[in-house]
Amino acid sequence: MRFVLLIAAALITVVTFQNCAGQNPADLGVSHDHDEAEAELASLEEEVAFDEAMSMKATTVTPQKPACIVLKSSYVAKLTKMYELQGVRVFYSTDAANPDAVKYLADKNKNKHPDYVEDIARQIVAARAGLNELGFMDPVQSPRYKAYGVQYIDVHVRNLSGNGLAYDEATVYSNNPLKKNACTLRIDLSNKLEAFPGGWTVGAHELFHLYEYGYTMFKRSWFLEGMAAWGERVVRLGALRSNGLTPLPATARQLQEEVFAVNYNFMWDRLAYLSESNKNVQFSLSTNLQKATYIDGSNVYRDQKLLGIALMKSIMRNLAKESTAISAEKGWSNFFWAEADQKDPVHDKRMIRAVQRAIKEMNLDRANTSEISAFLKL
Numbered sequence: 566m567r568f569v570l571l572i573a574a575a576l577i578t579v580v581t582f583q584n585c586a587g588q589n590p591a592d593l594g595v596s597h598d599h600d601e602a603e604a605e606l607a608s609l610e611e612e613v614a615f616d617e618a619m620s621m622k623a624t625t626v627t628p629q630k631p632a633c634i635v636l637k638s639s640y641v642a643k644l645t646k647m648y649e650l651q652g653v654r655v656f657y658s659t660d661a662a663n664p665d666a667v668k669y670l671a672d673k674n675k676n677k678h679p680d681y682v683e684d685i686a687r688q689i690v691a692a693r694a695g696l697n698e699l700g701f702m703d704p705v706q707s708p709r710y711k712a713y714g715v716q717y718i719d720v721h722v723r724n725l726s727g728n729g730l731a732y733d734e735a736t737v738y739s740n741n742p743l744k745k746n747a748c749t750l751r752i753d754l755s756n757k758l759e760a761f762p763g764g765w766t767v768g769a770h771e772l773f774h775l776y777e778y779g780y781t782m783f784k785r786s787w788f789l790e791g792m793a794a795w796g797e798r799v800v801r802l803g804a805l806r807s808n809g810l811t812p813l814p815a816t817a818r819q820l821q822e823e824v825f826a827v828n829y830n831f832m833w834d835r836l837a838y839l840s841e842s843n844k845n846v847q848f849s850l851s852t853n854l855q856k857a858t859y860i861d862g863s864n865v866y867r868d869q870k871l872l873g874i875a876l877m878k879s880i881m882r883n884l885a886k887e888s889t890a891i892s893a894e895k896g897w898s899n900f901f902w903a904e905a906d907q908k909d910p911v912h913d914k915r916m917i918r919a920v921q922r923a924i925k926e927m928n929l930d931r932a933n934t935s936e937i938s939a940f941l942k943l
């Protein structure tokens with residue numbers, strides 16, 4: 566444990582992040598070692614503990630007005646290569662002596678960048694363009710990150726214990742000339758995702774966290790992870806986890822135990838399912854995105870199935886209003902809350918109210934099923 570904490574301390578400094586197990590491709594027939602997954606989760610928990618400890622420090626050193634945090638993490642200086650695609654910059658290493666070096670170096674199109682790196686960029690760029698076409702607010706264009714002057718989404722390919730991380734702080738890394746001192750949002754992705762892209766959608770998952778951060782200050786995992794597990798499916802085969810068939814919580818106890826206490830809870834999938842009258846509807850996408858491919862020629866959009874897009878946008882807007890209202894009540898900046906306040910379970914009830922308002926605004930309560938009625942009374 567001490568070893569993990571020391572590594573984390575060296576690499577992560579004061580910024581805080583959302584740990585993501587992400588959805589691995591196991592449900593698409595790619596094997597995933599169970600013991601390995603367990604081990605990854607154990608180290609993620611240690612990193613969570615570290616995150617909690619460091620967040621105290623972060624709240625005391627970060628200014629109250631929007632300003633990019635300037636960092637000089639030593640590993641960033643050693644990510645000496647960059648692949649840039651439409652506002653997304655992927656930083657990586659191919660130096661065998663660097664533990665962060667990309668493990669898969671195939672370069673089919675011979676452009677001197679590993680296909681692994683290009684495919685990460687292609688997934689994130691295409692998922693971002695699609696989410697924007699579907700009407701979600703691009704994080705770089707959000708009022709929050711405009712206030713910080715964010716210019717790019719940067720991806721650091723690293724030797725992670727998990728699959729990916731997404732950070733909500735706007736950061737500048739001043740010790741890597743390729744960075745050009747730009748203020749950026751940051752995603753970390755593992756340097757060893759086996760057979761990527763295959764069934765992997767962890768790039769889209771981490772990207773979706775940036776959308777969540779752009780809308781609202783809440784960093785409750787039942788919201789961040791549950792909704793990102795929904796959002797990454799924009800580029801993933803199949804419409805919803807568990808086909809949207811896991812019922813909504815019907816009691817306060819179920820809401821607590823099955824939603825608030827469960828990061829990757831199924832409430833979001835069920836709401837998405839209930840929000841659509843036609844369960845076979847496909848979302849529309851521009852021709853360019855329909856044709857977007859990975860280096861192996863396969864389509865980035867594995868299908869165009871994702872139920873609940875209108876509802877999720879409405880929920881995001883309602884959560885945005887709710888965090889703005891709390892900022893006003895507490896006298897906090899709209900765009901800077903202490904880490905402990907972002908993660909405070911005291912917000913859970915108001916966040917659920919925001920979800921319920923979205924359901925009513927879409928007139929889903931008119932269906933008046935006992936399931937929706939019970940949920941709206943929680």
Ligand SMILES: [Zn+2]
Pocket residue numbers: 583584585586587770771774789790793
């Ligand atoms: Zn996540």
